[in-house]
Amino acid sequence: MNRFSLAISSGIARVTESALGPYQTAVIRIGFTATWLLFLLREFPHRQEMYGPEGPWEFGLAQQLIKTNGAFTALIWTNGQLWFEAVYAFAALTSVLLLLGWRTRTMSVLFMVGVLSLQNRSVFMGDGGDNVLHLMCVYLVFTRCGQVWSLDERRARRDREARARGELVGPDRVGPALWAVLGFALVAVTAAGRLDGDPTVPVILWGVWLALAVWWVVGRRARTAQPRVLLDVVGNIVHNGALLVIMAEACLIYATAGWYKIQGSRWQDGTAVYYPLHLDYFSPWPALADLLSSSGTMVMLITYGTVIVQVAFPFTLFNRRVKNVLLAAMITEHAVIAVVLGLPFFSLAMIAADAVFLPTPFLRRLGDWAARARGRLSGRVRRCDDRTDLPEPRTPENPEHAHVGFTA
Numbered sequence: 217m218n219r220f221s222l223a224i225s226s227g228i229a230r231v232t233e234s235a236l237g238p239y240q241t242a243v244i245r246i247g248f249t250a251t252w253l254l255f256l257l258r259e260f261p262h263r264q265e266m267y268g269p270e271g272p273w274e275f276g277l278a279q280q281l282i283k284t285n286g287a288f289t290a291l292i293w294t295n296g297q298l299w300f301e302a303v304y305a306f307a308a309l310t311s312v313l314l315l316l317g318w319r320t321r322t323m324s325v326l327f328m329v330g331v332l333s334l335q336n337r338s339v340f341m342g343d344g345g346d347n348v349l350h351l352m353c354v355y356l357v358f359t360r361c362g363q364v365w366s367l368d369e370r371r372a373r374r375d376r377e378a379r380a381r382g383e384l385v386g387p388d389r390v391g392p393a394l395w396a397v398l399g400f401a402l403v404a405v406t407a408a409g410r411l412d413g414d415p416t417v418p419v420i421l422w423g424v425w426l427a428l429a430v431w432w433v434v435g436r437r438a439r440t441a442q443p444r445v446l447l448d449v450v451g452n453i454v455h456n457g458a459l460l461v462i463m464a465e466a467c468l469i470y471a472t473a474g475w476y477k478i479q480g481s482r483w484q485d486g487t488a489v490y491y492p493l494h495l496d497y498f499s500p501w502p503a504l505a506d507l508l509s510s511s512g513t514m515v516m517l518i519t520y521g522t523v524i525v526q527v528a529f530p531f532t533l534f535n536r537r538v539k540n541v542l543l544a545a546m547i548t549e550h551a552v553i554a555v556v557l558g559l560p561f562f563s564l565a566m567i568a569a570d571a572v573f574l575p576t577p578f579l580r581r582l583g584d585w586a587a588r589a590r591g592r593l594s595g596r597v598r599r600c601d602d603r604t605d606l607p608e609p610r611t612p613e614n615p616e617h618a619h620v621g622f623t624a
Contacts (some may be wrong), residue, residue, distance in 0.1 A: 231452065231453060231456050232449045232452055233449075234451065234452060234456040235359075235360040235363060235451070235452050235456065235503055236455075236456050236459060237459050237572070237576075238360070238363035238364045239364055239365075239574075239576055239580065239583070240459070240572045240573075240574060240576070240579065241359045241360065241363070241382060241455075241459060241572075242317075242363065242364050242365045242366065243363060243568070243571040243572075243574065243579060244352065244356065244359075244360070244361065244462065244568060244569075244571055244572055245314060245315070245317070245320070245324075245356060245359075245361035245362070245366075246315055246365065246564065247564070247567065247568025247569075247571055247608050248349055248352050248353065248568045249311045249312075249314045249315040249327065250311075250315055250431055250564070250568075251345070251349065251561055251564040251565050251568060252307070252311050252327075252330075252349060252353075253308060253311035253312060253315065254332060254561070254564070255561045256304070256308045256311065256558075257308070261601070263271070263304055264339075267291065267300070267304070267334050267336055267337050267338050267341070268297075268300055269296070269297060269300055269339065271293045273337075273338045273339075273340065274296045275292075278291075278292060278337055279292060281339065282336070282413070285414075286413035286414040287332070287339075287413070288329075288332050288336060288413065288414060288416075288417040289332060289333045289334075289335075289336035289337045289409075290303055290329065290331070290333040290413075291303055291333050291334070291337040292337065293410050303330070303333050303334070304334070306326075306329075306330055307330030307331065307334055308330075310326040310327045310329075310330050310504045311327060311330070311427065313326075314326075314327045316366070316367050317361075317362045317365065317367045317368050317369065318366075318367045318368065319368065319390075319391065319394065320361055320362030320368050321362070321428065322394060322395075322398065323422075323426075324353075324356045324357045324359075324361065324537070325357055325420065325421065325424050326398075327353060328353045328356070328357055328417075328420070329417075329421075330340065330419065331349060331350065331353040332350070332353070334352055335349075343559055343561065343562045343567065344559075344562050345559070345561045345562035345563070345564065346561075346564035346565075348469070348565040348566060349565050349568055352462065352465075352555075352565075352568075352569065354416075354420070355461055355462050355465070356457065356458075357420060357424065357458075358373060358454050358457070358458035359455050359458045359459060359462075360451065360455045362417035364583070365583060380482075387436075391428075392406065392432065392433070394550075395425070395428055395429065395432070398425065399425055401555060402421055402422065419559055423500040424498060429508075431447055434447055440520045445512060453514065454591070458574070462569075462572050463572055463573070465532040466569045466570065466572060466573070467529070467533070469566075469569070470526045470527075470529050470530065470546075471526070471529075471530050473513020473526050474523055474525075474526030474527035474528075474529075475527060475562065477522070477523045477526070478523060478527065480570075483519060483523060486512075486515050486516055486519045487587040488519065489509075489515050489518050489522075490509055490515055492557060493505040493506075493508060493509045493556070493587055494509065497558075498557045498558060498559075499557075499558070500557075500558035501555070501556065504555075504556055508556065508569060515582075521545075522549065525542050525545050525546055525549070526546075528542060529542050529543075529546065532612075533573070536575070539573065540575060543570060543573050543574070546566075547567050547570055550562075550563040550566045550567050550570075551563060551567070
């Protein structure tokens, strides 16, 4: 009984004292924002046909569907061309800022608004990866995805170093200003009735906005450390719960896909792999598709290997070595799908979801490699600059400092 109580108390302390998986959540943040940003950039010439007011899924049909399912989309507020272009640019901008990790808590909410606005406007535009992105953009809001590999983390580290040197760190001005502007916009949109329908998105928007206000007030006005510790515990619990949901969602996707494949005759006789390789829509490289499908043994291995990996993966989470092997197999499979079947964004979305299971030592080494590569690149640029006779430009120091309540 004492061992059981000790284990329970240790588990509670682990969940409440820290936000687990900082590198995994950072990879998820980077992966999904990069996937969405690349999709927006690639489809920029076709944005009108996909989501625009004059597209095949015209505004009246979108209105009827939204009235039925109550989904959130800002593109249903008006049918103007200028508004559509603004929302599309807004979705791209928030993707860039969240990718860089600037004000990650706020940007994660705005990123969710951009994703839902475009996807819910034309629900038939997607290849499966859009469903994963749709779910994960909501889960990201509740995570502390800017703990590492972000501008927020770099700014917080500089503030700590400045305080350690005895320097005075000025108050954050960008965070409260951003909070005030977004609060005014939220009040205006709510008063205009634009958030009627499914209450999920309004609850998230108002909840995060009020939570940031409470965090800022406690950080500035609390005379003791207990209120800040309490808020930090709540933030850790929410983060860890969201991380658990993301992991469960990924397992559910693979488990359901694998068990449905087992029940299908096309996956039993191999035609589920053979036929897509001979469809023009899924064959950007016909020669490569013919090479793969020409061998019956290769088709059999791909077919049964896919089913086995997807069904077995959720059961291997308790064995680290087997899990890592299957995880590498799934990532490789999605990379092959991206090339052979021409589904890059579906594959990128699934690889980003798989990244939540990557081991921390591997992610740390990956971060070290990226840092060294960036150092070599900056060193080369610096050497090139040293060869010129131009004077070094003088830039004023950036006075911006962030409070943890607006960046965590």
